[in-house]
Every structure is written in structure tokens, then in C-alpha cells.
Amino acid sequence: MAVQDKSRARLFYKYLSKVYDQINPFIWTEEMRAQALGLLDIEDGDRVLDVGCGTGFGTEGILQHTGNVHGLDQSVHQMEKAWAKLGKHDPVRFYRGDAQRLPFKDDTFDVVWSSGSIEYWPDPVEALAECRRVTEPGGQVLIVGPNYPSRAIFQKLADAFMLFYDAEEADRMFSEAGFEEFRHVTMGPSYSPEVAITTVAEVPE
Amino acid sequence: MKENLMDIICCPLDKHDLELDVTERDDEEILAGTLTCTECGETYPIEDGIPNLLPPDMRDEAPA
Numbered sequence: 001m002a003v004q005d006k007s008r009a010r011l012f013y014k015y016l017s018k019v020y021d022q023i024n025p026f027i028w029t030e031e032m033r034a035q036a037l038g039l040l041d042i043e044d045g046d047r048v049l050d051v052g053c054g055t056g057f058g059t060e061g062i063l064q065h066t067g068n069v070h071g072l073d074q075s076v077h078q079m080e081k082a083w084a085k086l087g088k089h090d091p092v093r094f095y096r097g098d099a100q101r102l103p104f105k106d107d108t109f110d111v112v113w114s115s116g117s118i119e120y121w122p123d124p125v126e127a128l129a130e131c132r133r134v135t136e137p138g139g140q141v142l143i144v145g146p147n148y149p150s151r152a153i154f155q156k157l158a159d160a161f162m163l164f165y166d167a168e169e170a171d172r173m174f175s176e177a178g179f180e181e182f183r184h185v186t187m188g189p190s191y192s193p194e195v196a197i198t199t200v201a202e203v204p205e
Numbered sequence: 206m207k208e209n210l211m212d213i214i215c216c217p218l219d220k221h222d223l224e225l226d227v228t229e230r231d232d233e234e235i236l237a238g239t240l241t242c243t244e245c246g247e248t249y250p251i252e253d254g255i256p257n258l259l260p261p262d263m264r265d266e267a268p269a
Contacts, residue, residue, distance in 0.1 A: 074259060089234050089254060093210060096257040101217040103249075103258035108213045 032187045033061045039200045046110040051099050052117025056082025072097045099127040107136040115144035128177035137205040144198045206235050206256050216242035217260050
């Protein structure tokens with residue numbers, strides 16, 4: 001992705017954060033969040049990183065499973081919404097940072113989660129490899145992204161604005177990022193059951 | 206940020222350890238200061254208690 005597209009993505013975030021929680025339930029619901037969390041094996045006390053935590057919708061769900069939660073986002077505009085809901089310093093630790101260059105040591109987390117962020121990553125493979133690096137071997141990485149829409153008009157929109165992907169493309173990205181074991185689950189509300197593609201990957205030993 | 210986060214954070218560029226320099230703190234949180242990479246020397250600010258570990262090329266484009 002070119003530099004002008006990266007700044008466009010950032011501008012997009014800035015305005016999107018104003019309405020994100022209002023529009024979000026239509027594409028990424030509490031039921032879908034619970035379903036995604038159900039694919040993970042999080043025990044209380046496990047260290048979980050939410051990459052691209054944004055307004056904290058995923059972070060809030062993770063907190064129901066463990067108290068050791070870390071949220072990272074590049075945008076303060078987005079995180080201010082999360083701070084209003086969850087507090088700025090407790091219980092979640094927040095950081096500004098880049099998904100493709102994570103500021104954490106190797107094997108720091110038991111689980112890395114990212115929902116609704118991958119479509120903005122200029123180089124998703126690099127970011128996925130970073131998620132793998134900071135997760136302990138045997139731990140899990142879960143990525144929720146939007147599935148490639150089946151209707152042509154939405155495909156055009158999707159191609160113009162963001163990176164959407166299907167299971168085949170997800171296979172390629174996760175393999176290139178160094179994962180060996182992973183599976184994809186599509187999920188969504190009843191009127192659009194495949195709106196999101198969720199991948200759970202195990203970090204190789 | 207909590208001081209014990211020094212155990213898990215690192216320079217986003219070369220992944221080396223960071224050195225903490227505190228300018229303001231309360232009982233629990235480091236509110237202001239800097240994190241300097243012990244290898245490349247790049248400095249990352251702690252802004253209103255939040256460590257800004259964005260690589261320098263992204264820091265200017267995404268104002269706080």
C-alpha cells in the first residue's frame with residue numbers, strides 16, 4: 001500500500017471512530033464476539049494482547065475471561081472511546097503502536113487477538129508474523145476480519161477502500177507469516193452469516 | 206503506564222531493551238517520561254501515562 005493510502009487510512013480512522021460503536025453492532029455483534037472468544041482457550045490470568053483495540057469492543061469481551069489484558073492502537077482518537085468505557089490505566093494496559101512493528105519482546109503473551117483491524121494493515125503478513133513472534137509457542141493468535149463480500153457492488157467498494165479476503169487468501173497470509181496450524185470460521189448475524197472471517201492459529205513450538 | 210511493563214516492552218524497530226526516564230509519576234503510574242532504545246538510541250515518549258511506541262515515521266502523521 002502506498003504512503004498516501006496509509007495516510008488516507010489514518011484519516012479514515014479519525015472520522016470512523018466518531019460513529020464506530022454506533023455502526024459496529026451491525027457488522028460485528030456481541031454474539032459474534034462471544035463466538036470468537038469461544039474459539040480460544042483463555043484462562044484467568046492469561047496475558048492477552050488486543051492489536052488494533054480501537055474503541056475497545058473486543059478488549060471488553062476479553063476482559064470477561066482474564067484480567068491481564070493489553071491494548072495497542074495507533075490512534076488516540078479511537079482509544080479515547082476505549083478509555084471512557086474501560087478506564088485508561090486499569091485494568092487494561094494501553095499502548096500506542098504499529099501492528100507491523102510490535103513493541104513487545106518475543107513470547108510475551110499467551111493469546112494475541114485482533115478484531116476489525118487487519119483490513120487496515122498495509123502488510124498483513126508482516127503484522128501476522130509479529131503477532132506470532134510476541135505469542136508464546138503453543139499459544140493462540142485469533143484474527144477477525146471482514147470476509148470478501150459476494151455481491152459485486154460491495155466487492156467494488158471493498159477493493160476501493162480496504163483489503164478484504166477469503167479463506168484461500170487467509171491460508172496464504174497465515175502460511176507466509178509462519179503459521180502451520182490454523183482454521184477459519186465465517187460468522188455474522190442471521191441476515192448476513194458470512195460477513196466476518198475469523199482465523200484461529202496456533203503458534204508453532 | 207506501570208513500571209513493571211518494562212519487562213515486556215521493547216523498541217519496535219530493533220526489539221532491544223528500552224531505558225526508562227521518568228519526569229512525572231504518581232503512586233501507581235508513570236505519567237510522563239521517555240523510553241530510549243539501548244541499541245539504536247531512538248526515544249519514545251510517555252504521553253499522559255500512555256507509552257507512545259509508534260515508530261518515528263508514524264508518530265508525526267498520527268497526532269495525539
